[in-house]
Amino acid sequence: MPPLSYLRPAIRSAGHRARLTGRAAPGESPKLRVPLSAYVVDCAVYVDGERLPGRWTHDEAISEVRERGEGFAWIGLHEPTEDQINGIAETYGLHELAVEDAVHAHNRPKLERYDETLFMVLKTVRYVGHRDPTAATEIVETGEVMAFLGRDFVVTVRHGRHSGLRDVRRRLEEDPEQLALGPSVVLHAIADHVVDTYIDVAREIEGDIDEIEAEVFSPKSTMDPEQIYVMKREILDLRRAVMPLVGPMRKLSEGYSSLIPHDVRSYFRDVDDHLGGVAEQVAGFNELLTTLVDAVLAKISMRQNNDMRKITAYAGLISVPTMVAGVYGMNFDYMPELHWNFGYPMVLLVIAVVCGLLYRNFRRNNWL
Structure with missing residues (x-):
């Protein structure tokens, strides 16, 4: 029987192959070496800005980082259930209240500090393409990205179909010098990515509002205010x-937590500046749409007033023959011109002349 020392290299090699394939190494429980689950999008270990090869479970990743004493782990999750995230929460020491928010979603954007962990919620948006903004029922689709930031890990949780972070991870991995600054760089990259999408969506919506504005103020527009309310809702x-x-x-850019190094705060200040510009733009959109609603309602009111004037004018024209017919319809024997041969044409002529004068006056005053 060979000495145990000859077997150790083989066991270590088998363990390395197991890490790459997801199978259990000799002498290990199969539960410890499993492929990435459906809700785990990616799990990686980064040291000096470089991604270590192989596939990692959440406990292996953080163990590797802490054994080395450098680097960090980044786990990406997509819509995990409470049972699915509990193991990660226990291993990484995530606060139960933050975990509950991450599972159930539908949170406002926020930043919370739990002991040595930061928890941040960001809402993602996506512009829904359409042919005509005056007939669209949905323009903005929303989702969520939550991030748990520790000294040696980042755990991201996504909700929604459009909130993927694959491109963010790829860009960071292509810039090892940036990634070597630590896990806070990942949080900055996510925030920067989300704010950039805000800028893109705001640009698209600005084009839609310009089209609606042109439609509202066109001379023969029949724009319905309901569509503007749809835009306001979006x-x-x-x-x-x-x-x-x-x-x-603003907190992240001003040193809210020691988890954000001084070198990274300047990056957050840049994101904060872009976010402030988008916030002003969105506020302007809301005010402009309110103005457009008022303009549409004013045009509707004017159109109704014109209709009422036309109805009143025609009623005035009809009242003349109605009045004459009412008088002569009383059938008295002693009424002027009853027995005159030209009495009937004379009455018709008088009616025509009076109605003509009324019509001319109504047209001159733009009632007809």
């Missing part, structure tokens, strides 16, 4: 994503 969704994020972003 702007409100964007406003709910942008406005509450201003405070948390």
Whole structure:
């Protein structure tokens, strides 16, 4: 029987292969080496800005980081259930209240500090393409990204179909020098990505509002205010994503936590500046749409007034023959011109002349 020392290299090699394939190494429980679950999008370990090869479970990743005493782990989750996230929460020491928010979603953008962990919620938005903004029923689709930030880990939780972070991770991995600054860089990259989407969506919505504005003020427009209310509702969704994020972003740029190094705060200040611009733009959208609603209602009121004037004018024209017919319809024997041969044409002529004068006056006053 060979000495145990000859077997150790083989066991370590098998363990390395197990990490790459997701299978259990010799002497290990199968539960410890499992492939990434459906809700775990990616799990990686980064040291000096470089991603270590292999596939990692959440406990392996943090163990590797802490054994080395450097680097950090980044786990990406997509819509996990409470049972699915509990194991990660226990291993990484995530606060139960933050975990509950991460599972159930539908939170306002916020930043909370739990002991040595930061928990941040960001709302993601996506512009829904359409042919005509005056007939669209949905313009903005929303989702959520939550991030748990520790000294040696980042755990991101996504809700929604459009809130993927694959491109964010790829860009960071292509810039090892930036990634070497630590896990706070990941939080900055996520925030920067989300705010950039705000800018893109705001640009698209600005084009839609320009089209609606041109339609409202066109001479023969029949714009319905209901569609502007739909646009206001979509702007409100964007406003709910942008406005509450201003405070948390300002905190991160001003040294809210020691988890954000001084070198990274300047990056958050840049994101905060962009976010402030989007916030002002969204507020302007809301005010402009309110003005357009008032303009549409004013045009409707004017159109109704014109209709009422036309109805009144025609009623005045009809009242003349009605009055004459009513008088002569009383059938008295002694009435002027009853027995005159030209009495009937004379009455018709008088009616025509009076109605003509009324019509001319109504047209001159723009009632008809």
